[in-house]
Amino acid sequence: MDDDDAQQRAELVRIWGGARRRLGSSSADGAVGPRLRELAAWAESSPYGDEALDLYGDGVVAALERRVAELLGFPEAVYFPTGTMAQQVALRCWAGRTGSDVVALHPLAHPEVHEEGALGAVSGLRTVHPTTAPRLPTAQEVRDLPEPFGTLMLELPLRDAGFVLPSWEELVETVDAARERDAVVHFDGARLWECGPHFGGRDPREIAGLADSVYVSFYKSLGGMAGAALAGPEDVTAEARTWRHRYGGLVFQQYPAALSALRGLEEELPRLPSYVAHARVVAQALREALEESPAPWFRIHPEVPHTHQFQVWLPYEPEALTAASVRLVEETGTLLFRRWFPGPAGGPPGVATTEVTVAAPGLEWTPEDVREAVRGFLAGL
Structure with a gap:
């Protein structure tokens, strides 16, 4: 990644992090202080708050290893x-x-x-x-x-x-x-x-x-x-x-990352089935909204998502679609899609794809919320 790409990515992460409504969440969103405070608060209330700091893989890192071995x-x-x-x-x-x-x-x-x-x-x-x-x-x-x-x-x-x-x-x-x-x-x-x-x-x-x-x-x-x-x-x-x-x-030490992993296993892992179920609701609402839109062609893939993530394809340049995604956040505070990319090599020109992730914030979205966000997104093209 060159400097221009890195700068653009950092700017997009800043914009995504400022969204008030979103379908999914990313560990890259937000700022250092709030993230560390959230993790520290969880650690204090968890069984791992008194775990020894790790040195070259022992302590809390070893506790994480034992938990993963047990789960798998x-x-x-x-x-x-x-x-x-x-x-x-x-x-x-x-x-x-x-x-x-x-x-x-x-x-x-x-x-x-x-x-x-x-x-x-x-x-x-x-x-x-x-x-x-x-x-x-x-x-x-x-x-x-x-x-x-x-x-x-x-x-x-x-x-x-x-x-x-x-x-x-x-x-x-x-x-x-x-x-x-x-x-x-x-x-x-x-x-x-x-x-x-x-x-x-x-x-x-x-x-x-x-x-x-x-x-x-x-x-x-x-x-x-x-x-x-x-x-x-x-x-x-x-x-x-x-x-x-x-x-x-x-x-030498990796306890913040290990603690965040343990937090994910305790809090996010049990929720994943609900994310998968709602991803199917979101995908259907996206399909209905795009069918009613002026977009000449689209693809939801897979048609019924296999997990809580899936692809959306549209026949526009990726830069235009990413700009529309940014505009929707800036004008409405709604994050529907993140960055768009060209379709695969050898595919038709002028087609772009993005990945949709449905997580905890997206559980609040109704089908009408999705359709409204799609209308706002396409209006920005």
């Missing part, structure tokens, strides 16, 4: 400062155990799109793609992959394809297909926390139980400051701690 049903979990590092370490640990440096994953998965080729450049791993369709691979596609691979990595949900998930039966079959090929299965579960409603109400432990290891994020859905965890068997987590140190991830 694994013997141990290891805290990492970033998800990118956690997945790097997980995949190289499995490569050593399987004897294969080949990872099968989707071309839209996070390591392929958002990590600057780190799997190959840093860890010496090679990737293959069972499918290029905008969804998770099927069992048959895993069986038909023409070369051996040691690890199948599945991103749940597949964010850049629209936060999409397979059915529970399809996921089980895909995992079984990888095992038929003597491969291990790793879940990129950055957003695994909100997958339960789509999978018939299954909890994180049952979902994670399909995999050999799971990475989860603390800020994407739980509202934490930063950080991630890798959960898996004891031998893998023990090696992961060694690689975490080698990668520079054994930080």
Whole structure:
């Protein structure tokens, strides 16, 4: 990100943070003082207020690791400062155990799109793609992959394809297909926390139980400051701690981030099913509003959201749509959409997409509130 992009992003974050009404929330919104006071107040009233400060991963960080391991049903979990590092370490640990440096994953998965080729450049791993369709691979596609691979990595949900998930039966079959090929299965579960409603109400432990290891994020859905965890068997987590140190991830103190993660697990995790349910209400209201609008074309994807996040597509330049989003906040105090981006490479020109997240603030929105916000947004184009 160059200086101009960074300056624009900072200005947008300032504007979003000033909105009085919003569908979702972001841990990047707000100012330092209020955020720290909120976290300190929660810590004082929580069981963790008297927990020891961490030094190189003990104290409250170790308490967070134990909580994640319990929630996901694994013997141990290891805290990492970033998800990118956690997945790097997980995949190289499995490569050593399987004897294969080949990872099968989707071309839209996070390591392929958002990590600057780190799997190959840093860890010496090679990737293959069972499918290029905008969804998770099927069992048959895993069986038909023409070369051996040691690890199948599945991103749940597949964010850049629209936060999409397979059915529970399809996921089980895909995992079984990888095992038929003597491969291990790793879940990129950055957003695994909100997958339960789509999978018939299954909890994180049952979902994670399909995999050999799971990475989860603390800020994407739980509202934490930063950080991630890798959960898996004891031998893998023990090696992961060694690689975490080698990668520079054994930080002297991280208790504010760890506390914010524990707060997210206590407060946000139980609420996620209600966010998913209301995201479906919001998506339907958006559809109705856009059908009545002068917009020549639009897409809500998925039509029924699989999680509390989904995509909206409109046939305008992203800069014009972002400007309309800003104008709506400045004129009405309502934050409907955030930043818009060009559609995928190879797609039609002049089409832009944005991501919608429905969280606690959005539960107050009625369908008419959504329709009114859409009308105001389009009027600013």
